Amino acid sequence: xxxxxxxxxxxxxxxxxxxxxxxxxxxxxxxxxxxxxxxxxxxxxxxxxxxxxxxxxxxxxxxxxxxxxxxxxxxxxxxxxxxxxxxxxxxxxxxxxxxxxxxxxxxxxxxxxxxxxxxxxxxxxxxxxxxxxxxxxxxxxxxxxxxxxxxxxxxxxxxxxxxxxxxxxxxxxxxxxxxxxxxxxxxxxxxxxxxxxxxxxxxxxxxxxxxxxxxxxxxxxxxxxxxxxxxxxxxxxxxxxxxxxxxxxxxxxxxxxxxxxxxxxxxxxxxxxxxxxxxxxxxxxxxxxxxxxxxxxxxxxxxxxxxxxxxxxxxxxxxxxxxxxxxxxxxxxxxxxxxxxxxxxxxxxxxxxxxxxxxxxxxxxxxxxxxxxxxxxxxxxxxxxxxxxxxxxxxxxxxxxxxxxxxxxxxxx
Amino acid sequence: xxxxxxxxxxxxxxxxxxxxxxxxxxxxxxxxxxxxxxxxxxxxxxxxxxxxxxxxxxxxxxxxxxxxxxxxxxxxxxxxxxxxxxxxxxxxxxxxxxxxxxxxxxxxxxxxxxxxxxxxxxxxxxxxxxxxxxxxxxxxxxxxxxxxxxxxxxxxxxxxxxxxxxxxxxxxxxxxxxxxxxxxxxxxxxxxxxxxxxxxxxxxxxxxxxxxxxxxxxxxxxxxxxxxxxxxxxxxxxxxxxxxxxxxxxxxxxxxxxxxxxxxxxxxxxxxxxxxxxxxxxxxxxxxxxxxxxxxxxxxxxxxxxxxxxxxxxxxxxxxxxxxxxxxxxxxxxxxxxxxxxxxxxxxxxxxxxxxxxxx
Numbered sequence: 055x056x057x058x059x060x061x062x063x064x065x066x067x068x069x070x071x072x073x074x075x076x077x078x079x080x081x082x083x084x085x086x087x088x089x090x091x092x093x094x095x096x097x098x099x100x101x102x103x104x105x106x107x108x109x110x111x112x113x114x115x116x117x118x119x120x121x122x123x124x125x126x127x128x129x130x131x132x133x134x135x136x137x138x139x140x141x142x143x144x145x146x147x148x149x150x151x152x153x154x155x156x157x158x159x160x161x162x163x164x165x166x167x168x169x170x171x172x173x174x175x176x177x178x179x180x181x182x183x184x185x186x187x188x189x190x191x192x193x194x195x196x197x198x199x200x201x202x203x204x205x206x207x208x209x210x211x212x213x214x215x216x217x218x219x220x221x222x223x224x225x226x227x228x229x230x231x232x233x234x235x236x237x238x239x240x241x242x243x244x245x246x247x248x249x250x251x252x253x254x255x256x257x258x259x260x261x262x263x264x265x266x267x268x269x270x271x272x273x274x275x276x277x278x279x280x281x282x283x284x285x286x287x288x289x290x291x292x293x294x295x296x297x298x299x300x301x302x303x304x305x306x307x308x309x310x311x312x313x314x315x316x317x318x319x320x321x322x323x324x325x326x327x328x329x330x331x332x333x334x335x336x337x338x339x340x341x342x343x344x345x346x347x348x349x350x351x352x353x354x355x356x357x358x359x360x361x362x363x364x365x366x367x368x369x370x371x372x373x374x375x376x377x378x379x380x381x382x383x384x385x386x387x388x389x390x391x392x393x394x395x396x397x398x399x400x401x402x403x404x405x406x407x408x409x410x411x412x413x414x415x416x417x418x419x420x421x422x423x424x425x426x427x428x429x430x431x432x433x434x435x436x437x438x439x440x441x442x443x444x445x446x447x448x449x450x451x452x453x454x455x456x457x458x459x460x461x462x463x464x465x466x467x
Numbered sequence: 468x469x470x471x472x473x474x475x476x477x478x479x480x481x482x483x484x485x486x487x488x489x490x491x492x493x494x495x496x497x498x499x500x501x502x503x504x505x506x507x508x509x510x511x512x513x514x515x516x517x518x519x520x521x522x523x524x525x526x527x528x529x530x531x532x533x534x535x536x537x538x539x540x541x542x543x544x545x546x547x548x549x550x551x552x553x554x555x556x557x558x559x560x561x562x563x564x565x566x567x568x569x570x571x572x573x574x575x576x577x578x579x580x581x582x583x584x585x586x587x588x589x590x591x592x593x594x595x596x597x598x599x600x601x602x603x604x605x606x607x608x609x610x611x612x613x614x615x616x617x618x619x620x621x622x623x624x625x626x627x628x629x630x631x632x633x634x635x636x637x638x639x640x641x642x643x644x645x646x647x648x649x650x651x652x653x654x655x656x657x658x659x660x661x662x663x664x665x666x667x668x669x670x671x672x673x674x675x676x677x678x679x680x681x682x683x684x685x686x687x688x689x690x691x692x693x694x695x696x697x698x699x700x701x702x703x704x705x706x707x708x709x710x711x712x713x714x715x716x717x718x719x720x721x722x723x724x725x726x727x728x729x730x731x732x733x734x735x736x737x738x739x740x741x742x743x744x745x746x747x748x749x750x751x752x753x754x755x756x757x758x759x760x761x762x763x764x765x766x767x768x769x770x771x772x773x774x775x776x777x778x779x780x781x782x783x784x785x786x787x788x789x790x791x792x793x794x795x796x797x798x799x800x801x802x803x804x805x806x807x808x809x810x811x812x813x814x815x816x817x818x819x820x821x822x823x824x825x826x827x
Binding site for chain 2: 055056057058059106108109110168169171176177179180181183184190193194197198201202203204207210211216217218219220221222223224225231235238242244258259262263264265266267268318319320321322323325326333334337453454455456457
């Protein structure tokens with residue numbers, strides 16, 4: 055039963071990460087991504103997936119999608135029909151799955167975040183629908199496979215799960231909301247294991263949308279820079295296998311890290327612009343700290359939403375400054391969107407994995423494109439590859455529509 | 468375990484704006500007339516049922532966030548405000564922490580199609596006014612802005628069963644005291660692109676649009692006290708054979724959960740609100756799952772057509788309205804989605820004496 059839940063617990067469970075998979079413009083897998091984030095590499099390059107000749111901006115952080123996916127994930131016929139976003143999701147999930155040691159056939163909830171699912175198939179469906187003489191060839195497949203629930207079902211099928219699927223589409227906070235919701239489910243004993251993450255593939259509709267809003271940087275994405283002029287879009291996926299500490303210990307699983315806090319809030323100021331003071335961002339950070347029973351002075355690093363747009367970064371800077379108080383003066387902050395772009399619905403999940411990497415390997419990922427820091431930043435921005443002692447990392451994700459989410463991760467030692 | 472009560476419902480449907488219009492349609496039990504819609508190069512017209520213009524322009528449309536929105540946002544807000552009723556000012560004042568769960572399958576497809584057409588033809592002139600409204604969670608954001616709430620707000624995407632799944636999530640939020648009340652809204656809008664996609668799988672179905680909303684709290688709004696008592700597992704499927712099994716499993720689990728030992732037991736005091744449309748092929752799985760039901764039954768989609776998540780919301784709203792106004796003691800709602808899940812829920816009429824007084 056989903057309600058009333060048969061799994062009532064007296065006290066909240068501790069939630070650990072036993073697998074993490076990632077694919078971004080840096081490449082596929084933990085190792086190549088950790089190297090890219092640690093060094094502050096920039097993987098933004100000319101778009102090749104669709105025609106950008108009439109766009110104001112012509113670059114994004116495209117993924118070099120492997121020609122093949124791990125055999126046996128899906129029947130070859132089904133795999134042939136999958137869209138780019140679904141493949142990104144499957145690749146990230148496969149890495150997390152392999153790392154976790156979970157066995158196929160167990161039933162567990164799947165919680166995913168995305169903003170546009172298989173949009174390129176939706177675009178193809180439209181183009182076919184308006185093309186004379188109106189052939190329907192291939193249309194049923196496009197309709198089926200562009201929908202987010204189909205991609206989630208493919209994931210469930212690949213790993214043999216029949217558990218409930220939840221797809222959160224909270225714009226650019228979707229990935230963080232997905233992991234946060236999974237954390238909620240586990241914490242309140244609604245499940246012992248949850249597969250959670252976010253995925254996003256570049257599409258012409260979304261690229262054109264951000265370009266039409268003049269939100270894309272015509273120069274270089276420089277989060278928290280005084281002269282920042284926009285974001286760069288990216289694509290990719292990140293997936294985590296999350297489980298209760300009791301479950302992980304019972305299996306003897308290797309624990310990679312712990313999620314200790316989650317907060318969410320809504321900014322009602324404007325559909326596409328944050329409140330200048332970052333009030334909802336502040337509320338989300340406070341809620342995450344409250345759930346983690348931590349004060350800001352315990353946080354060792356913030357992976358900021360830091361899109362590189364003038365409005366986001368100033369609002370987030372204001373929020374962090376108010377939230378951190380005197381701690382801000384020596385609280386390292388960076389945005390990794392300078393390297394792999396803004397992954398929209400996948401961003402929160404990818405950046406949670408970046409925090410996990412930083413906690414496990416004890417380094418700070420730099421915002422290497424920064425030149426002159428925004429004066430509103432009362433905190434130091436990490437600009438160079440830096441080793442550090444980290445216990446807690448906080449990750450912010452804010453989206454269109456005022457969706458704000460914050461996750462707090464802890465090093466496992 | 469926390470008890471969860473339905474404090475209000477709302478509906479915008481082809482029957483009209485408001486639950487009374489839906490109630491009147493169900494009382495008449497006559498399918499609404501459909502209209503033919505055509506577009507150039509489409510070989511045959513498609514029949515649809517659209518939401519009529521409201522009798523008077525809703526006041527909320529003067530809000531600056533709602534002036535340029537697509538129909539789906541207007542339907543969602545209309546249904547949500549009706550469900551929330553007199554509690555809306557308490558949200559704005561901060562006295563009531565409201566959660567919002569907004570559920571869609573097709574979502575803001577009208578503006579998405581329009582924007583993509585512009586972007587495809589010439590991205591240099593694509594409208595920045597249209598693009599933000601293409602985002603799945605735009606209507607939920609508008610609703611939050613209108614109500615003045617900054618609480619947790621999720622947009623969930625999936626097939627019709629997502630609305631019932633969202634009820635379980637709302638119950639969790641209430642049970643863990645994350646919110647004091649929770650709005651669940653299911654909405655869809657008509658567009659020729661959705662109609663064409665729909666016709667690829669269901670030539671005889673009639674597509675419709677609108678929204679339904681439910682407002683849940685930990686205290687009843689007043690007599691009669693309508694309580695959410697059970698939601699089954701979400702039974703996944705991706706093939707037609709698995710869909711039949713999923714529908715049956717949802718039905719059997721609801722029976723087990725509500726202490727009904729025999730599947731064919733007459734249940735004159737329990738209403739079934741199913742998702743049958745009167746279409747043999749589409750209905751088959753749900754029809755078989757509930758074929759032994761001998762109690763009273765209503766099928767709103769026979770009268771209104773297919774509107775995915777909005778239709779599931781109408782089912783819940785219709786069941787609750789019947790439960791509140793007629794002699795039933797309970798209502799079962801069966802939702803068998805088109806490509807994700809089968810799920811079922813039960814609502815009961817509870818004795819107010821058994822409900823402890825307390826804050827909402």
